[in-house]
Each structure stands twice: as structure tokens, then as C-alpha cells.
Amino acid sequence: xxxxxxxxxxxxxxxxxxxxxxxxxxxxxxxxxxxxxxxxxxxxxxxxxxxxxxxxxxxxxxxxxxxxxxxxxxxxxxxxxxxxxxxxxxxxxxxxxxxxxxxxxxxxxxxxxxxxxxxxxxxxxxxxxxxxxxxxxxxxxxxxxxxxxxxxxxxxxxxxxxxxxxxxxxxxxxxxxxxxxxxxxxxxxxxxxxxxxxxxxxxxxxxxxxxxxxxxxxxxxxxxxxxxxxxxxxxxxxxxxxxxxxxxxxxxxxxxxxxxxxxxxxxxxxxxxxxxxxxxxxxxxxxxxxxxxxxxxxxxxxxxxxxxxxxxxxxxxxxxxxxxxxxxxxxxxxxxxxxxxxxxxxxxxxxxxxxxxxxxxxxxxxxxxxx
Amino acid sequence: xxxxxxxxxxxxxxxxxxxxxxxxxxxxxxxxxxxxxxxxxxxxxxxxxxxxxxxxxxxxxxxxxxxxxxxxxxxxxxxxxxxxxxxxxxxxxxxxxxxxxxxxxxxxxxxxxxxxxxxxxxxxxxxxxxxxxxxxxxxxxxxxxxxxxxxxxxxxxxxxxxxxxxxxxxxxxxxxxxxxxxxxxxxxxxxxxxxxxxxxxxxxxxxxxxxxxxxxxxxxxxxxxxxxxxxxxxxxxxxxxxxxxxxxxxxxxxxxxxxxxxxxxxxxxxxxxxxxxxxxxxxxxxxxxxxxxxxxxxxxxxx
Numbered sequence: 234x235x236x237x238x239x240x241x242x243x244x245x246x247x248x249x250x251x252x253x254x255x256x257x258x259x260x261x262x263x264x265x266x267x268x269x270x271x272x273x274x275x276x277x278x279x280x281x282x283x284x285x286x287x288x289x290x291x292x293x294x295x296x297x298x299x300x301x302x303x304x305x306x307x308x309x310x311x312x313x314x315x316x317x318x319x320x321x322x323x324x325x326x327x328x329x330x331x332x333x334x335x336x337x338x339x340x341x342x343x344x345x346x347x348x349x350x351x352x353x354x355x356x357x358x359x360x361x362x363x364x365x366x367x368x369x370x371x372x373x374x375x376x377x378x379x380x381x382x383x384x385x386x387x388x389x390x391x392x393x394x395x396x397x398x399x400x401x402x403x404x405x406x407x408x409x410x411x412x413x414x415x416x417x418x419x420x421x422x423x424x425x426x427x428x429x430x431x432x433x434x435x436x437x438x439x440x441x442x443x444x445x446x447x448x449x450x451x452x453x454x455x456x457x458x459x460x461x462x463x464x465x466x467x468x469x470x471x472x473x474x475x476x477x478x479x480x481x482x483x484x485x486x487x488x489x490x491x492x493x494x495x496x497x498x499x500x501x502x503x504x505x506x507x508x509x510x511x512x513x514x515x516x517x518x519x520x521x522x523x524x525x526x527x528x529x530x531x532x533x534x535x536x537x538x539x540x541x542x543x544x545x546x547x548x549x550x551x552x553x554x555x556x557x558x559x560x561x562x563x564x565x566x567x568x569x570x571x572x573x574x575x576x577x578x579x580x581x582x583x584x585x586x587x588x589x590x591x592x593x594x595x596x597x598x599x600x601x602x603x604x
Numbered sequence: 605x606x607x608x609x610x611x612x613x614x615x616x617x618x619x620x621x622x623x624x625x626x627x628x629x630x631x632x633x634x635x636x637x638x639x640x641x642x643x644x645x646x647x648x649x650x651x652x653x654x655x656x657x658x659x660x661x662x663x664x665x666x667x668x669x670x671x672x673x674x675x676x677x678x679x680x681x682x683x684x685x686x687x688x689x690x691x692x693x694x695x696x697x698x699x700x701x702x703x704x705x706x707x708x709x710x711x712x713x714x715x716x717x718x719x720x721x722x723x724x725x726x727x728x729x730x731x732x733x734x735x736x737x738x739x740x741x742x743x744x745x746x747x748x749x750x751x752x753x754x755x756x757x758x759x760x761x762x763x764x765x766x767x768x769x770x771x772x773x774x775x776x777x778x779x780x781x782x783x784x785x786x787x788x789x790x791x792x793x794x795x796x797x798x799x800x801x802x803x804x805x806x807x808x809x810x811x812x813x814x815x816x817x818x819x820x821x822x823x824x825x826x827x828x829x830x831x832x833x834x835x836x837x838x839x840x841x842x843x844x845x846x847x848x849x850x851x852x853x854x855x856x857x858x859x860x861x862x863x864x865x866x867x868x869x870x871x872x873x874x875x876x877x878x879x880x881x882x883x884x885x886x887x888x889x890x891x892x893x894x895x896x897x898x899x900x901x902x903x904x905x906x907x
Contacts, residue, residue: 241626242628244627254900289900292726292900295730296729296730296897297726297729297730297897297902298897298900298902299897299898308627308628308631309628310631317732318632319631320730320731320732321630321631321633321732322627322631323730324730325727327723330723331722331723332722332723332724332727333722334652334656336652336655336656336659336660337651337652337655341651341652341655344648345648345649345651345652346648346727346731348644348645348649348651349641349644349645349728349731349733349738350731350732350733351637351641351644351645351732351733352621353640353644354644354647356621360621363618364618364619366618367618367619395619396621397621397732398620398622398624400624400627401627425619426619429618429620430619430620
């Protein structure tokens with residue numbers, strides 16, 4: 234939050250928002266004192282597991298839900314009292330959205346929604362045609378909405394969300410339920426739109442970590458209605474990475490990893506199991522996981538390896554994923570049930586470089602899900 | 605409407621509609637912008653209903669043939685009882701008006717509930733128009749649909765059963781017709797809000813309302829035959845009062861059961877109903893929106 238009053242109001246200014254659903258047998262606290270400041274033009278992500286409170290927050294910000302306590306403003310307009318102004322400058326798209334009427338064609342459906350935003354009829358048709366071209370639905374524009382695939386439907390929803398040229402765009406799990414290719418298309422569309430209109434603000438909620446990592450300028454990690462951490466993806470990752478972790482593939486290593494442990498700046502060095510699955514049985518390589526105090530220490534390591542007569546075949550820097558950040562903050566995995574949270578949920582202690590880096594596996598798993 | 609087609613201008617940024625200087629500037633609308641947006645919303649929301657009429661031909665069977673058969677049954681009963689010939693005309697007129705009542709109860713009263721389950725409702729509330737404009741659009745689209753159906757039933761039945769109309773006051777008859785529809789769709793708009801508040805009982809409530817309203821509206825017989833119950837119906841049900849006035853006006857000079865007010869009085873009752881139902885529907889919507897925002901009821905749980 235800036236120390237002085239900004240010249241332009243914040244795109245999103247949330248203070249002490251609390252939202253309680255009165256359900257039986259006991260009330261559910263969906264948001265528990267959330268504070269959030271999003272600058273105009275920012276691509277901001279809310280990352281959290283199902284039930285974290287992301288959608289509740291987005292519904293409050295889109296004027297569809299009242300907070301139980303606290304205030305929220307969109308570009309200075311109060312979400313409780315100035316709903317008309319907010320609705321004129323925002324739009325929203327949710328994952329799995331089935332809005333509209335299946336009997337209409339894509340073109341007609343988008344035109345219908347354009348009328349709700351007051352576009353003159355002819356302008357509406359023109360704008361619809363432009364957006365259909367932009368989102369790549371030209372072949373489907375005369376097709377009935379009821380016959381679209383899930384991915385095509387979400388592209389159409391995305392076009393609907395842009396009809397009024399919103400200053401703030403709320404995307405609630407926009408790639409939910411999409412296959413890899415369709416999800417990528419939607420992400421590319423979001424980025425293309427953001428690049429075309431740089432001053433616009435996006436609030437994205439997702440539980441796909443790679444998606445948040447790829448798209449967002451800043452991310453808030455949310456769980457149980459609270460913001461646990463907030464920062465750029467790199468800042469968040471640095472919270473759990475106290476050393477620079479590298480994986481080096483060598484042709485040989487005379488003297489073993491013990492020799493590397495003597496190099497200044499090396500925190501730990503461990504030999505990993507050699508990859509035998511590449512079908513090259515005659516190829517003998519050595520994999521070493523290194524934890525260095527910082528990236529600069531790598532120069533010393535490279536020099537030391539040269540002195541030992543080892544040739545570097547490959548070098549890769551291992552970075553923690555946002556899931557590591559979540560685990561660090563919460564003490565349980567991102568996709569684990571709350572019930573399986575260990576009683577001792579204190580943040581993990583300093584990371585030791587494991588013999589085979591689990592963050593790689595986590596990242597690969599994640600990539601498989603959302604790439 | 606669908607024939608308009610203009611290619612995007614070369615080099616134009618497809619993502620930008622009309623550049624605005626700031627969000628604050630974009631949020632300030634003139635009264636004309638507000639009015640035009642609401643008017644366009646009415647047309648936009650009516651569009652799927654009118655278009656659907658041409659795309660789904662099954663309505664010809666369900667909404668012309670079936671009401672025609674139901675009307676025919678009463679025609680044959682009246683003929684078998686040797687009732688005065690204008691009774692055949694009464695039931696034909698009632699059969700035609702059935703289309704409007706069915707449209708109001710099934711496609712107006714239940715509509716917001718259906719929109720909620722489809723995920724449309726929260727998009728409506730999140731858009732800048734007045735939600736009343738959406739209801740007007742639904743009503744306008746429904747009116748176009750039902751008028752076609754009612755006209756078909758009226759023309760086919762009148763031709764087949766030799767109904768001869770005797771109209772002295774055309775202007776009043778047309779006025780009463782439109783007032784009846786305005787009041788009827790006003791009732792539908794109010795019921796739409798109420799049904800949304802009552803949630804999933806909406807379907808059962810609709811079922812519960814259909815037949816009793818058929819009966820107390822006198823769709824198949826003159827309402828005056830119901831005595832006091834008919835008078836009560838005339839005071840609260842637009843279909844009852846409108847149909848009674850239209851029968852008196854469409855068969856002028858024919859013997860008509862006494863006990864109901866003259867058409868001019870019934871037209872005045874309809875004017876009152878239009879005002880009351882529109883005010884009540886607006887009030888119900890405002891209450892509904894506030895309550896739904898407080899309770900989180902604009903979307904179903906899985907949305």
C-alpha cells in the first residue's frame with residue numbers, strides 16, 4: 234500500500250473484508266479480514282485451493298455479494314453503494330460458464346450481451362465480429378451455442394467479457410475444466426488482450442499454480458479466507474529459496490562430491506542417481522545437486538570442476554514452485570485436503586537439497602496439468 | 605438484424621471499443637446513455653425469444669394444435685348442450701388467450717429461476733442495465749411469440765367453427781387487449797421475482813397455479829357464471845377481467861350473462877392492475893437484489 238494518497242484511485246482497494254455465510258449447522262467464514270491493494274494496470278492473481286475464498290472475494294468485487302464487514306472499492310467506487318458505476322467499467326468471466334441461450338448462434342449471443350452494455354445495434358454487430366475474429370471463433374460464429382465444445386464456449390465467454398472494453402476484468406478460474414490446448418488458448422487470449430490495452434487491470438483467481446506464475450504480475454496466496462502471502466511470483470519463491478540450487482551433469486568427477494563441498498559458497502553437494510532410462514547404457518554420467526549461497530558462487534564451482542578434469546554436460550537451475558511456497562506457508566500440499574493437514578503445521582525448516590529435487594517433479598506435474 | 609456485417613477496419617485494435625480517458629470517465633453515463641442501454645436491453649433480451657420461435661418448430665404442435673384441441677372439446681360440449689352460439693365464440697376467445705397465460709406462467713414467472721440455474725442471472729446483475737429492462741425484454745419477446753400463437757388458434761377455430769364476431773367499439777377492444785397483456789406480463793414480472801425468492805419451489809408453484817387460474821379466469825365459460833368468486837377473480841386476475849371485457853366487446857348485442865362490470869370499468873381495473881403489478885415487480889426486484897447480495901443467492905452453489 235502506498236504511503237501517500239495516490240493520484241489515481243487503486244483499481245482494487247479492499248480493507249478488512251470479512252464474509253460469513255449463515256449456513257447450518259454453523260456459519261462458514263469465507264473471508265476473514267482480507268486487505269488488498271491492486272494498482273491500475275496490474276495483472277493480479279488470487280491463488281488458493283478450492284474453498285479458500287477466492288470466488289467469494291470476486292463476487293464481492295463484482296457487486297454480486299455484500300461483505301459482512303469491511304469495505305471494498307473499485308477505482309474508488311464503493312461496491313455496496315456505487316454498483317452502477319462499477320458495472321459500467323468491469324466485466325467477468327468464470328470457468329465452466331454456461332451462460333446465454335443455446336438456441337442462438339455465437340454471433341447472436343454476443344450481440345445480445347452487447348445490448349446489455351448499451352452498444353448501438355450496428356456497433357454491437359461490428360464489435361462482435363471483431364471479437365469473434367480476435368478470439369479465433371470465425372468458423373463457429375454461425376454455429377448454435379449449444380453445439381460448441383467447452384473450449385470454444387470459453388473463448389466465446391471471453392469475447393463476451395470484452396464487449397464493453399472493461400477497465401477491470403475479473404477472471405474466476407477461467408481455464409477450469411479445459412483441456413491443455415484450450416487452456417493455453419485462453420491464457421494466450423488474456424495476454425494478447427492485456428498487451429493490447431496496457432492500462433487495464435485483471436484479477437485472476439486460479440488454483441493452477443503455473444497459470445498464476447505465467448500470467449500474474451503479483452500474486453496473493455489465499456487459504457481459509459486469509460491472504461497468507463503477497464508478492465511477485467519471484468518474490469514469493471525467494472521466500473522459500475534461501476540458496477541457489479543447481480543440478481549439474483558431469484562426464485566424471487574424480488574425488489567425488491566431497492571435493493565440491495570444499496569450494497567457497499557451496500552449502501551442500503549431493504550426488505543424485507544417474508538417469509538410466511535414456512537407452513544409452515554405455516553413457517556414464519554423474520548428476521550432482523548443489524546448493525550454493527547465491528548464483529555468484531557458481532563460477533567457483535565451474536572453476537573447481539575444470540581443475541578436477543570434469544566436463545559439464547548439462548547445467549540446470551532448480552527453482553521452487555509456488556506449491557513449495559504454499560507448503561511453506563500452510564504446512565500442507567496445495568491439493569491436499571484440509572483434514573490431512575498435519576497437526577504441526579509450522580512452516581518448513583530450511584530446505585536441504587535432496588538427492589533428487591522434488592520441486593522438479595512438482596513443477597513437471599503442474600505443467601502436465603495446465604500447459 | 606443478422607444481415608448486418610462489417611469487417612473490422614484494417615489495423616484496428618479489436619480489443620478496444622471506444623477509448624475512454626479513465627475508469628472514472630467511463631463510469632459516468634448521461635441519462636440518455638442509461639435510457640438507451642435499458643431500451644437496447646429490452647430488444648436484446650427479446651431477441652432469443654423471437655428467434656427461437658422460428659428455430660424450434662415444435663411449438664406449432666404444442667402451442668397451436670394442443671390448445672386448439674382443448675378449445676374444440678368445449679365447442680363440441682356447448683354444441684351438444686345447444687348453448688347459445690356466442691358461447692362457441694367465448695371459448696374460442698378463451699382458447700386464444702390461453703397462449704398468453706401459459707407464456708406468462710411458464711416463460712416469465714419461472715424465468716429468473718431458470719436464468720439463475722444457467723448462470724445468466726449474475727451476468728444480468730453484473731451488467732449496467734436495469735434488471736427491469738431484462739424482464740421487459742422477456743415480456744416483449746413472449747408477447748410476440750404468444751400473439752402469433754393466439755392469432756393462429758383464433759383464426760383456425762373461428763374459421764372451422766363459424767364464429768361470427770360483432771364489434772361496435774374497436775378502439776376499446778384493442779385497448780383492452782393490450783391492457784390485458786400489459787397487466788398479465790406485469791403479473792409475470794412480479795411472479796418472476798417472487799419465484800426466485802422462493803427458490804426451487806418455483807416449478808411446483810407454477811404447476812399449482814395453472815389449472816386454478818384457468819378456472820377462475822373463465823377461459824372456457826363466462827366468468828359471470830362464477831358469481832362472487834368471479835367478482836373476486838376480476839379484481840385480482842388480469843386474464844379474468846380482460847377476457848370478460850373482450851367477450852363483451854367482441855360479441856356486442858349478443859345475450860351476455862349479467863353480473864360483471866361493463867367493459868369501460870373493466871378497462872379501468874386493468875389500468876390499475878398494470879400500475880400495481882409494475883410497481884410491485886420493481887419493488888420485489890429491488891428487495892430481491894438486496895437480499896440475494898446479502899445471502900449470496902444470485903448464483904447456485906456450484907457456480
